[in-house]
Amino acid sequence: MKKFSRFNFSPTIYLLVSVGFAFFSYILIQVVYSVENQKYINSKLLDLQDQIRQTFQIHFLSLLLWIGIIITISLLSRAAVTRYIKNENRLRSILNTAVDGIITIDEHGIIEDVNPAMERLFGYSPLELVGRNVNMLMPEYYYSRHDKYIQNYIKTGVAKIIGIGRESVGRRKDGSEFPIDLAVSEMRIENQRKFIGLVKDITVRKEIENELEKQLKWKVSLAEFNLAVDQSHEIRNMLERTMQVASIALPASAGACIALWNGKINDISICSSTFMEEHEQQALQRFIYSTKDVPRMISGCKPVIKSKISKPDQLLVGSFIKSYLGVPLCVENKVLGVLFAFEGKSRRYCQDDVEFLQSLANRAAISINRVNLHDDLQSSNALLAVQQGEMRALLDSTSEAIGLVSPEREFIALNKNFYEWFGIEPPVVGSLRFTSFIEQANLIFEKPGLFLSTISRSINDLTGQFEKMFIQVWPERRELKIFSTPVRTDDGHHLGRLFVFHDVTREQEASRAKSEFVSTVSHELRTPLTSIYGSLGLMNGGAAGELSEQAKTLVNIAYQNSERLIRLINDILDIEKIESGRMVFMNKPTLLNTVLTHSIEFTHTYAEQYGISFNLDNSYPQAMVYVDSDKLVQVMVNLLSNAAKYTIRNDIVEISISRQKQKMRVAVTDHGPGISRQFRQHIFQKFAQADMSNTKKKGGTGLGLSISKTIIEKMGGEIGYHSRINHGSTFYFLLPEWQPANDEEGN
Amino acid sequence: MKPLKKIMLVEDEADIQTVAKMALEITGGFQVEICGLGGEALMKAKSFSPDLILLDVMMPDMDGLSVIKSLRDNSSTVSIPIIFMTARMQSQDVLDYDQLGAIGFIAKPFDPMQLSATVKKIWEEKG
Numbered sequence: 001m002k003k004f005s006r007f008n009f010s011p012t013i014y015l016l017v018s019v020g021f022a023f024f025s026y027i028l029i030q031v032v033y034s035v036e037n038q039k040y041i042n043s044k045l046l047d048l049q050d051q052i053r054q055t056f057q058i059h060f061l062s063l064l065l066w067i068g069i070i071i072t073i074s075l076l077s078r079a080a081v082t083r084y085i086k087n088e089n090r091l092r093s094i095l096n097t098a099v100d101g102i103i104t105i106d107e108h109g110i111i112e113d114v115n116p117a118m119e120r121l122f123g124y125s126p127l128e129l130v131g132r133n134v135n136m137l138m139p140e141y142y143y144s145r146h147d148k149y150i151q152n153y154i155k156t157g158v159a160k161i162i163g164i165g166r167e168s169v170g171r172r173k174d175g176s177e178f179p180i181d182l183a184v185s186e187m188r189i190e191n192q193r194k195f196i197g198l199v200k201d202i203t204v205r206k207e208i209e210n211e212l213e214k215q216l217k218w219k220v221s222l223a224e225f226n227l228a229v230d231q232s233h234e235i236r237n238m239l240e241r242t243m244q245v246a247s248i249a250l251p252a253s254a255g256a257c258i259a260l261w262n263g264k265i266n267d268i269s270i271c272s273s274t275f276m277e278e279h280e281q282q283a284l285q286r287f288i289y290s291t292k293d294v295p296r297m298i299s300g301c302k303p304v305i306k307s308k309i310s311k312p313d314q315l316l317v318g319s320f321i322k323s324y325l326g327v328p329l330c331v332e333n334k335v336l337g338v339l340f341a342f343e344g345k346s347r348r349y350c351q352d353d354v355e356f357l358q359s360l361a362n363r364a365a366i367s368i369n370r371v372n373l374h375d376d377l378q379s380s381n382a383l384l385a386v387q388q389g390e391m392r393a394l395l396d397s398t399s400e401a402i403g404l405v406s407p408e409r410e411f412i413a414l415n416k417n418f419y420e421w422f423g424i425e426p427p428v429v430g431s432l433r434f435t436s437f438i439e440q441a442n443l444i445f446e447k448p449g450l451f452l453s454t455i456s457r458s459i460n461d462l463t464g465q466f467e468k469m470f471i472q473v474w475p476e477r478r479e480l481k482i483f484s485t486p487v488r489t490d491d492g493h494h495l496g497r498l499f500v501f502h503d504v505t506r507e508q509e510a511s512r513a514k515s516e517f518v519s520t521v522s523h524e525l526r527t528p529l530t531s532i533y534g535s536l537g538l539m540n541g542g543a544a545g546e547l548s549e550q551a552k553t554l555v556n557i558a559y560q561n562s563e564r565l566i567r568l569i570n571d572i573l574d575i576e577k578i579e580s581g582r583m584v585f586m587n588k589p590t591l592l593n594t595v596l597t598h599s600i601e602f603t604h605t606y607a608e609q610y611g612i613s614f615n616l617d618n619s620y621p622q623a624m625v626y627v628d629s630d631k632l633v634q635v636m637v638n639l640l641s642n643a644a645k646y647t648i649r650n651d652i653v654e655i656s657i658s659r660q661k662q663k664m665r666v667a668v669t670d671h672g673p674g675i676s677r678q679f680r681q682h683i684f685q686k687f688a689q690a691d692m693s694n695t696k697k698k699g700g701t702g703l704g705l706s707i708s709k710t711i712i713e714k715m716g717g718e719i720g721y722h723s724r725i726n727h728g729s730t731f732y733f734l735l736p737e738w739q740p741a742n743d744e745e746g747n
Numbered sequence: 748m749k750p751l752k753k754i755m756l757v758e759d760e761a762d763i764q765t766v767a768k769m770a771l772e773i774t775g776g777f778q779v780e781i782c783g784l785g786g787e788a789l790m791k792a793k794s795f796s797p798d799l800i801l802l803d804v805m806m807p808d809m810d811g812l813s814v815i816k817s818l819r820d821n822s823s824t825v826s827i828p829i830i831f832m833t834a835r836m837q838s839q840d841v842l843d844y845d846q847l848g849a850i851g852f853i854a855k856p857f858d859p860m861q862l863s864a865t866v867k868k869i870w871e872e873k874g
Contacts, residue, residue: 522834523805523834526834526855526856527760527763527834527855528762529855529856530760530762530763530766530834530855530856530857531760531762531763531765531766532856533856533857533858533859534763534766534767534770534856534857534859535762535766535859537770537858537859537860538766538769538770538773538859538860540860541774541859541860543769543770543773543774543859543860544769562856566856
């Protein structure tokens with residue numbers, strides 16, 4: 001081989017050299033022959049020697065030609081042999097270094113040759129293979145199929161493997177099986193049929209394919225799961241479908257279960273499982289309640305993997321469970337429960353398995369949460385509907401018309417009376433528009449402008465309450481007292497303004513009737529009283545002539561009691577006016593000193609009978625107040641007469657005026673016994689009197705201070721007192737001082 | 748100012764007529780003419796020509812408010828000062844009296860010994 005290798009030219013070069021030499025020889029012969037021939041023609045005089053010499057030359061040239069041909073053939077043969085050897089070496093190298101296994105068998109399946117790759121693939125050495133049946137490289141269940149392929153092909157020529165190739169299964173020397181890609185081709189050597197098999201180990205490819213297939217299957221499963229649970233609003237369906245997907249797609253060959261947790265310790269319950277038998281279900285329950293994996297998953301929100309149950313009794317589900325994977329059902333950091341997938345054999349769960357089951361659990365948790373929220377929402381809606389119904393019934397059962405208006409000027413709520421009273425047809429859908437009501441208000445109210453401005457102003461007022469009277473004139477007449485207040489939710493959100501229309505027509509009528517009655521009765525009482533009081537007054541004053549002492553005493557008693565009766569009637573009328581709100585105040589700027597002087601004038605005769613005198617100490621003779629002077633005189637007379645009545649005899653009642661900030665303070669001070677502590681809390685109440693026996697003696701009605709307090713407060717002032725037992729009492733009132741500037745501002 | 752001498756008292760209650768007339772005559776020295784009904788007052792106002800009329804409000808034939816309107820509508824009586832003497836002393840009533848042109852009002856029951864003084868005081872202030 002080394003020897004040949006020095007002249008290791010390519011066959012083409014050999015061929016070119018050989019052909020070139022032959023061609024050169026031929027040209028040489030032709031040239032020589034032509035020259036000689038021409039010479040022969042031209043000279044035609046050649047001699048015999050020349051002919052011999054020519055003949056010799058021709059044979060010599062032919063010989064040269066033959067030698068060239070032989071050399072050429074020899075060179076060509078040698079090149080072919082070299083090439084063959086080289087190709088064989090190359091082929092052998094290829095076979096020896098091929099990754100795939102190559103095996104040659106005869107038509108009986110006997111192995112004739114194998115390459116080294118076969119040893120690597122199957123674990124047999126070539127010596128162990130050659131001469132034996134190829135079946136040894138297949139699982140037993142392939143034997144008969146393989147034989148049938150070969151026999152069938154030999155008989156019919158129909159190829160199933162041969163010349164086609166297919167995936168099959170190989171069996172190694174150690175008995176393990178692995179997927180192979182097998183390509184078989186046929187050849188004939190010395191009229192014998194041979195089969196050459198090309199065996200490729202496709203374990204990795206199959207693993208990748210299986211992995212891809214699994215991933216695809218999981219994705220499809222999850223997508224189908226999503227689609228199914230999205231349309232479902234029943235938790236049970238959802239749980240069963242979750243387990244179904246876990247069982248089939250993961251897979252969980254021994255079953256699956258879901259236990260839901262209600263948020264309390266140890267309060268977990270199995271909601272769904274693939275275990276049908278009762279004893280299995282009981283065992284599963286024991287497992288769920290006893291395993292530490294459940295609290296671990298709940299607290300850590302992490303999956304639990306048990307690839308191999310070393311102590312089967314730890315798993316109470318049954319000895320057929322050899323491994324399991326558990327994942328929590330988590331949504332928004334909240335654990336809803338756990339999902340277990342069980343296997344009947346040991347299983348090394350990979351990260352993908354955990355991720356798939358966790359994805360499934362997460363989606364299930366989201367759906368469960370959604371259904372729970374949906375259920376909660378439905379429950380809330382149902383509850384809300386009930387509450388709304390109750391609220392509606394409550395609103396409708398009230399005797400008022402009620403409307404709640406939002407800050408955006410829309411009705412939030414209206415009751416039945418509102419529609420009925422104002423002759424408004426309730427809309428079929430939604431609530432009455434506020435603007436529609438406003439438009440109708442022109443027809444409904446006697447003073448629509450005042451009503452609308454009041455309502456409009458109040459809607460923007462977030463704090464104030466008010467109560468006002470309005471007269472409704474359509475569709476029927478009503479006197480309405482409107483109470484309005486802002487409405488806030490518990491968290492302080494301003495909801496709107498509430499308007500409560502209270503029909504006070506009857507009350508007003510009753511009140512008017514009462515007032516009329518009181519007025520009439522008072523008048524009817526006054527008429528005879530006028531005669532009595534007048535007659536007694538004239539007699540007491542001596543207008544009817546001189547009376548005896550006894551007659552004078554009796555007339556005086558009658559006269560004073562008729563006076564008392566008059567005061568009582570006047571006070572009752574005042575109280576009635578105050579309570580019915582019909583006491584009218586005609587306030588105007590008034591010189592305080594004038595009021596005090598008049599009051600003293602009116603009272604001094606009365607006080608004189610008790611030996612009482614008044615001392616007015618006025619440092620502010622020009623001070624003015626904005627009051628109804630008659631009413632203020634009434635108050636002052638009451639305070640002075642009280643002081644005269646209740647102080648010691650011959651006392652001097654002090655009347656003083658002072659200024660406190662922008663208010664004028666008028667105080668009436670006596671030096672009497674003072675007001676008992678028991679009486680102080682009742683002093684401004686109606687018919688309150690310090691001492692009944694004393695009252696009888698003094699002839700009061702017990703209404704004076706109550707009336708005085710109301711009058712002072714109605715004029716923007718305040719009234720009070722302070723008293724010391726055995727030292728006397730001071731009653732005072734404060735009224736805003738009137739300044740001319742106040743008048744310009746609208747007073 | 749014309750002195751106050753002739754007073755016409757329009758009052759339907761006979762007892763009050765007596766008491767008021769006596770009080771006015773004794774304590775004030777006035778010449779008092781009594782009318783028991785509103786319609787009568789309209790006629791006597793022309794014939795008697797009082798310096799002042801004391802007018803009750805609640806009367807059976809026509810009330811004091813109608814009487815004062817009629818007196819104000821008649822040129823011969825339009826200038827006679829009128830004081831209401833009434834038991835109706837509600838605030839609205841007082842406003843009405845004022846608007847109808849009364850120069851004052853005296854509440855019933857009145858103090859008979861002060862009646863003449865009160866009438867004179869109102870007369871002097873507003874009459």
